[in-house]
Amino acid sequence: MQTKTKAIVLSKIRFKDNDLIVKCYTYNHGIVSYILKGVLKSKKNNKKIAYFQPLSLLELETDHKDNRSLQYIKDLKTSFLYSSLHTNIVKSAIAMFLAEILSQALKEEEQNIPLFNYLETSFMWLDESSQISNAHLLFLLELTKYLGFYPDDSEIDADFFNLLEGQFQYINNSKHCVSGENLTLLKQLLGTDFDALNQIKINSKQRQQFLKMLLQYFDLHLTNFNQPKSLQILNDVFN
Numbered sequence: 001m002q003t004k005t006k007a008i009v010l011s012k013i014r015f016k017d018n019d020l021i022v023k024c025y026t027y028n029h030g031i032v033s034y035i036l037k038g039v040l041k042s043k044k045n046n047k048k049i050a051y052f053q054p055l056s057l058l059e060l061e062t063d064h065k066d067n068r069s070l071q072y073i074k075d076l077k078t079s080f081l082y083s084s085l086h087t088n089i090v091k092s093a094i095a096m097f098l099a100e101i102l103s104q105a106l107k108e109e110e111q112n113i114p115l116f117n118y119l120e121t122s123f124m125w126l127d128e129s130s131q132i133s134n135a136h137l138l139f140l141l142e143l144t145k146y147l148g149f150y151p152d153d154s155e156i157d158a159d160f161f162n163l164l165e166g167q168f169q170y171i172n173n174s175k176h177c178v179s180g181e182n183l184t185l186l187k188q189l190l191g192t193d194f195d196a197l198n199q200i201k202i203n204s205k206q207r208q209q210f211l212k213m214l215l216q217y218f219d220l221h222l223t224n225f226n227q228p229k230s231l232q233i234l235n236d237v238f239n
Contacts, residue, residue, distance in 0.1 A: 003028060003064045006079050008119055009056040010103045014040065021070065022052050023103060026060070027116045030108045034062070035070040051076060053086050054099035055123050080120075085127040093230070093237045094126065094136050100228040101140065105147060105218065115146040122194070131198035133238065134189075134207065138197055140214050141189050149221040153190050161186055163217045176220065181206055182213045204238050211235075 005028035012022045018041040022034045039048055051058060061075040085091045102119070122142075126135055144150045149166050158168035161183055164176040172179070178186075188200050202210070211231075219225045 001064050002061070002074070004059065004061050005029065005064075006116070006120070007032070007058045007060050008102075008116070008123070009052050009054060009058065010099050010106070011054075012052045020049065020052070024058070024060075025102065025106055025116065025119065027113070028111055029064065030110045030112060031106050032064075032109070033070055034060075034073050036073065051078065054092075054095045055085065056082075057120060057123065080124060082123075082127045085123065090237050091126060091132060093234050094132065095123075097228055097230045097234045098136060098139060100230050101143075101218070104225055104228075105143070105222055112146070118142070118146060125194050129194070134197050134200055134202065135194065136234070137185075137207070137210055137214065138189055138192060138194060140211075140218070141186075144217070144221075147222070149217075151186070151190060156187060156190065159183075163213070164220050166217075166221070178213055182210050185210050186213075207238060208235055 005026045007024040007026045010023045010025055012020055015021045015035065018038045020036040020039045022036065024032055024034065026032050036048070057078065057080040059077050059079040060073050063072045063074055065071070085095055106115075122139055126132055126139075129135070141151075151161065152167040155168040155170070158170045160170070160172050160177040160179050161168050162174055162177050164174060169177070185200070185202060185206065192200065211234075215227065215231075
């Protein structure tokens with residue numbers, strides 16, 4: 001079936017000698033993997049490969065068949081041209097990290113318009129904003145809304161947050177309970193939007209510790225979640 005869809009690039013891997021497999025999160029079909037045959041054969045295809053940088057926003061014309069594991073792209077173009085996401089060293093590190101997280105977290109091969117819209121608007125904001133040092137923290141926290149484990153904030157005044165249960169509580173009854181600076185920052189970020197992020201001031205160590213907690217939270221709630229390989233690069237750019 002000939003179809004057009006917007007797509008967000010999550011990953012690409014070499015296949016055989018000259019082919020490329022690109023995983024995207026699409027507006028129409030959720031997670032889809034595309035094969036680009038022969039694209040690595042000659043230098044003239046370098047321009048086409050450049051479309052598939054982490055989190056690139058594309059519009060694809062495809063020959064989509066539901067019973068096929070690898071789909072084919074007939075034509076493509078950029079749906080939003082980033083001005084800094086792939087050229088600013090900090091933003092590109094964030095993009096690489098978030099793309100790796102999304103590659104693990106998103107599994108559904110079905111349409112989810114609210115999730116796609118959240119991803120698209122978040123990455124546009126990241127490209128256009130200059131206050132981005134905490135953007136990945138808020139992005140991951142907000143992403144849990146769409147993954148089904150957003151923190152229950154009905155007892156937000158409590159002294160602990162239970163990562164396994166996903167809720168605030170007044171007693172420390174589990175090894176998964178957190179308190180201290182991580183708890184304070186969690187409470188600050190809940191209900192905050194991207195435009196208000198510059199009001200939250202934390203240092204590099206606090207940022208790394210909170211991110212470590214968030215990754216633990218993802219690990220507890222997602223099957224086969226692995227520590228992102230790009231985490232060290234991300235930490236390095238903030239030091």
